[in-house]
Amino acid sequence: MRAAIIGSGYIARVHARLIGELGGEVVAVVGRTLGAAQAFGIGRAHYKVEAMLRAEKPDVVHVCSPNTFHAEQSIAAFRAGAHVLCEKPMATSGDDCRRMIDAADQAGRVGAIAYCYRGYPLVRELRRLVRTGDFGELWRVTGLYLSQDVFDPEKYVWHFTPGLCGPSYALFDFGVHWLDLVQYISGRPIEEIFARFHTRR
Template sequence: MSEEVGFVTMAKVERKVEEIRSIGIGMLGYAFMGKAHAHAWKSIPTYFWPPPALPRLVAICGRTKEAVFEAARRFGFEQYYTDWSLLVKNPDIEIFDNCGPNNMHAEPCIAAAEAGKHVVCEKPLGRNAEESRRMLEAVRKAGVKHMCAYNYRFVPAVRLAKKLIEDGLLGRIYHFRARYLQEWIMDPNFPLVWRLRKDVAGSGPLGDLGSHIIDLARFLVGEVKAVAAITQTFIKERPLPEDPSKKGLVTVEDAFASVVEFDNGAIG
């Protein structure tokens, strides 16, 4: 029995693997989200079998040569770049996965689409509506597949809520309520990192956290018809990362709230 399990069954599995095509992945960004996405790509055969394609980690890109080399080694990428324009031109890459800071979303994604790559981008798409609109127009014009990494859609509780709504078990939806709280910038001595700078991030928790809430609202309830919102920056100055004895201006909000009306008449 052990021989049958160890040799016959596994041989069948190996033949199946050989029949599955590989798909080349090129990634921009190697920090927190780059690490998470690299792990996710490598985990696809574990959670989805047989997968439609086996991800091949072709190349990763970042600004600092030493750091991106180490990331390529740790995450299992074959190559590394410090110039994203070279990454998107690599013929072995079929999917461009953008895990970079917000100011590095628009131009690399647009160039990748123009090069015929399918595009996965971290949220928020762009720093503002104009950048996001250009990105959408580029992928539509190129005819490539495209998506934004709204992972909360796949949380089991959210999937169950979606099914309950679609099956009519909750009746008509009248109200949607959501809160997303994080405490990592509550300390006024927390440094002025890029997420607190409008030129890099574009927005604060509105784009970083609120984008998830907006996506789940649309996913579960439907499109938004009207919105009223307010933002506030409670801690207006923070220590500079390079010199904590000096402070710089926080140029994004650190809190926001909104009320919305949906197309179906629900409010939230």
């Protein structure tokens, strides 16, 4: 399968490695600049999504860009006839998520969101134990998501930039993992959310 990657950061490199391990080929990379795409060292370098889609005609596009670009880049890929694997979060608003779904439906293409923790052995075992009833009846799920990366603005500068990360900053970027795991392991959709925050300064 011929894959294109939008984004040239850390997670894009993870996608590129896995594409190769699964027998696919990265034919193009789109970076914020042409130099960033060239530095990736795999596939043809581009810095404009639409130009890449026209020139390369990939079978699948991996969207690994900052959150606020996910919707428009995914929709462009669907309209160009590609399947899409988009990094989480899907988008930064419910309306954008709906537009992405509509674009996939209209194009007859598959869209998926990359929730990598679902593949971890512990997560799969927890899901199995819940499904088989070994835990008994599930009444409540609590958990913590710990990450030192969120506090490193040099490493993840876009997590601290509303125009790139989205209106809820790192919570949206990291918190979606926890929300997904609750639903994936429990087998139940989240119906109501309450949140409390405290910032120490």
